[in-house]
Amino acid sequence: MQKLCRDLGESGTDLNNDIARLGEKGLDVEVQQALDSLRVIGSNSVHPGEMDLTDDTETASALFELLNFIVEDEISQPKKRAAIFEKLPAGAREAIQARDGG
Numbered sequence: 001m002q003k004l005c006r007d008l009g010e011s012g013t014d015l016n017n018d019i020a021r022l023g024e025k026g027l028d029v030e031v032q033q034a035l036d037s038l039r040v041i042g043s044n045s046v047h048p049g050e051m052d053l054t055d056d057t058e059t060a061s062a063l064f065e066l067l068n069f070i071v072e073d074e075i076s077q078p079k080k081r082a083a084i085f086e087k088l089p090a091g092a093r094e095a096i097q098a099r100d101g102g
Helices: 002-007 015-024 029-042 057-086 090-099
Strands: none
Touching: 002 015, 002 057, 015 029, 029 057
16 A cells, blocks of 8 residues: 555555545545555555465455555556547647646
């Protein structure tokens, strides 16, 4: 999660503060709740590079499911949408950006 928060533009040093800042920047509530669930459930068992192997399989699976949801929503899908947008003709992209003030 620390690395994921860094990828999302935060420090990755204080997950609670990182999640709060992401929320302030408009992070979807469902994604914020998933991050908080991961933070709370995994705070004592999962850290970068190490896992507590005494955790039950169901909990570990749920944590990975939440992590995959967050990555898909915040990283994979935006990249897919951007790739499609970049395939539009240059004139169409420029007109859209002019319309949107960019």
